[in-house]
Amino acid sequence: MNACSIRDLTKEYVLKSETVRALRGVSFDVPEGDYVAIMGPSGSGKSTLLNLLGCLDLPSSGELLLGTDNVATMTDDQLAEIRSRRIGFVFQSYNLIQQLTVVENIQVPLYYQGKLGPKERKRCIDLAQRVGLEDRLGHRPMQLSGGQQQRVAIARSLVNDPYFILADEATGNLDSKTTAEILALFDQLNSEGRTIIMVTHEDEVAERAKRIVRLRDGLLQSDEQNSMESRKEAAARGLELIPPEARGSLNDSLEVKA
Numbered sequence: 001m002n003a004c005s006i007r008d009l010t011k012e013y014v015l016k017s018e019t020v021r022a023l024r025g026v027s028f029d030v031p032e033g034d035y036v037a038i039m040g041p042s043g044s045g046k047s048t049l050l051n052l053l054g055c056l057d058l059p060s061s062g063e064l065l066l067g068t069d070n071v072a073t074m075t076d077d078q079l080a081e082i083r084s085r086r087i088g089f090v091f092q093s094y095n096l097i098q099q100l101t102v103v104e105n106i107q108v109p110l111y112y113q114g115k116l117g118p119k120e121r122k123r124c125i126d127l128a129q130r131v132g133l134e135d136r137l138g139h140r141p142m143q144l145s146g147g148q149q150q151r152v153a154i155a156r157s158l159v160n161d162p163y164f165i166l167a168d169e170a171t172g173n174l175d176s177k178t179t180a181e182i183l184a185l186f187d188q189l190n191s192e193g194r195t196i197i198m199v200t201h202e203d204e205v206a207e208r209a210k211r212i213v214r215l216r217d218g219l220l221q222s223d224e225q226n227s228m229e230s231r232k233e234a235a236a237r238g239l240e241l242i243p244p245e246a247r248g249s250l251n252d253s254l255e256v257k258a
């Protein structure tokens with residue numbers, strides 16, 4: 001089963017003076033459980049592609065399937081539902097609500113569904129724990145480091161049990177140690193079966209994924225698997241950046257599964 005698949009996807013931005021062809025016919029499948037890094041020069045269409053996969057925008061032409069559902073046949077309400085319930089977003093700038101605590105931020109996607117009983121609250125606390133923030137539940141974003149804020153965003157992205165996590169430069173604002181922690185968390189989530197699709201500029205980050213898709217001028221330039229060996233080596237280099245006392249269960253991330 002594919003988490004998503006795209007065929008001849010194009011996106012044109014029509015401006016007054018010109019039409020920008022941001023994607024010019026891109027096709028690939030993302031099987032469930034995959035971990036894909038999307039790379040390419042600035043302006044090559046990475047964010048445009050991620051926005052389409054996240055149903056934040058509609059393609060100009062081509063086909064986008066989420067699971068077996070064709071996005072083209074969905075109503076606006078169905079798209080909004082997919083966006084809020086079936087896709088987890090993680091952005092470079094975290095996008096947390098400053099007035100809310102860690103647990104409340106994780107709960108945000110549930111507010112919109114009017115679904116917030118004791119069971120859901122418990123689930124949000126479990127997720128905070130899952131990303132290593134069990135002793136920060138009542139903190140507000142300002143009281144957290146960048147890496148901790150990104151972990152809140154990752155927990156929030158998981159709250160609806162999404163089809164996949166979409167991450168756009170999720171480690172772009174973080175130092176190398178904090179990046180290593182976030183990538184170890186992604187490794188763990190992926191080894192539990194989560195599908196992850198991330199945009200990154202950094203080779204060292206992309207090296208952690210199962211597969212690297214490269215875009216150039218709105219076209220797919222290459223689509224290659226990372227060898228298990230190079231992934232393990234990259235994970236080991238990452239782990240070395242994390243102080244032993246902060247590693248905790250992150251040691252498991254070395255057990256990169258095929």
Ligand SMILES: Nc1ncnc2c1ncn2[C@@H]1O[C@H](COP(=O)(O)OP(=O)(O)OP(=O)(O)O)[C@@H](O)[C@H]1O
Nearest residue numbers: 013020021022040041042043044045046047048049
């Ligand atoms: N809303 C928009 N309106 C018009 N043009 C846009 C819009 N969004 C993106 N573009 C153009 O589409 C092309 C692809 O942009 P995109 O943001 O997808 O690139 P990117 O690969 O994510 O780049 P970066 O690495 O700099 O983030 C660029 O030429 C950009 O200027």
Ligand SMILES: [Mg+2]
Nearest residue numbers: 046047048199
């Ligand atoms: Mg971008």
